[in-house]
Amino acid sequence: MLLNDHEQWQQNPRKSETTSDLLLWLLQVNDSQFPSGAYAHSMGLEGHMQRGLVKKPEDLETFLERQIVPNLLHFELPYLLRAHQAASANDQTALQALDHELDAWKLGAEMRNASRQLGNRRLAMLLKLDQDEFLQNYAVQQPPCHHLIITAIELRNAPPATAACAFTYQTISGYTSAAMKLIRLGQERCQGILRKTITQVAPDLQTLIDQPTDRIGWFNPTLEISSMRHARAHERLFIS
């Protein structure tokens, strides 16, 4: 599925990088050593743990399966694909509009700020690694720089499915990494949960690309409440 997508992309006149360049770039920017600051965020998971909603590895699996994967499939990935399309078309105006709109979508201040912080850290690092005129021009406008938007820009020369895979991996591995610091969870079990969760997303990615929907959004007030409360928690390990 992804190979077909990649072959189609190879024929795209905008493609400017070789497959190996692209793969190496993808590995570097998704590596846990890449200093995006993601290690400092639990994205609401710590709040869930404080409320007693996630206490053990089985709870983490359920949380990812029923709250995070649906949010990816119904909101973040379709949004990422819109941003990727705009970035691939060099449409900075559309990207900025999507970036500002995310401020309204992310109701919880802590989650909103976390998304901006991750995006800005990622953007700053990318600018140091690559003389990318498109990125430089985008940064000059001082947009919110949500993580999702910056990921779409950094991978605009990759096929959309690749960008979606990268964002999916970043999101889910962020949660599993945070979980290891919050609950009794070993590395092997963590990798098992990560693998199980990302394979849950994979079959739907091509559908998202082939049949983009006008209607996006997901209902998760519990995670929003956890995030809002976390901002004022007496004790906390993570920024979000």
Added chain:
Amino acid sequence: MKGHLHLICSRNSLGQNHLRQQSFRAPLHLSKPHDDEDTLVVNLVTPTAGVFDDDEIDYNIHVEATARLTLTTPSSSRVYRSRNGGTGRVHQHLHVAAGAFLEYYPEPFIPHSGARYHQQNSLHIDEGGSLMFFEWLSPGRVASGESFEYHELRWDTDLWYADQLVARERYSLTPAEDSVSALTMTYPHAHYLGCFITGIEPPIDAIEALNSPDIYIGCGPLIHGGHTIKAVCNGSLAARKTLRALRQLLYTAHQKKPPHLGRFG
């Protein structure tokens, strides 16, 4: 059935709140508005049992500068089973001018088994306008054994403050597809409360102190101009208790007394 409610609330030269314009059509009806605590209280009633397949209802509510309006419903809003596959639709367009105040305080929304419903809320608040917009979504007729058995609820809300989009929500709740799992993982018959506020600085610590084993509530600032409050409650009694306390806290922060709605003793 296609109904509407168009209201313009103003303050006259004597300083009284009044409806400068009003127009409504079944399935909506207005009770006689009355002034309480310097706020015009308007009760919306539905002579029919509720919303049925293919019903369409448009609300257009404008609160002009310095006027104060509380729009409320004396009983729950119900959406019945869709028999022909059609969807009941409600479009709410609310506008609050600078210096004006609008409280929107409905009783619970009760979607029956098999219901299909789409609600769009478009809230436009001018800079300096004050809003308390409450929503209460119940899981259904729990006492009759119906909990999260509706077919689909679509809920779209946009809040604009000073011409900037500051909140956007799009929900498609189809219990058969796990889209209510965030609610049911907290309580099997969870009631959801949502609230948007502008022009009032909410007492966040006091609001979050409402948390208990039966109430999970959070409050935080939007990107600009307002706050949101969300709560998930274990049953209707916990939801009512939360909403009542929340309303009192917000009015206290607003340095006003809440208008008496005739159902809180």
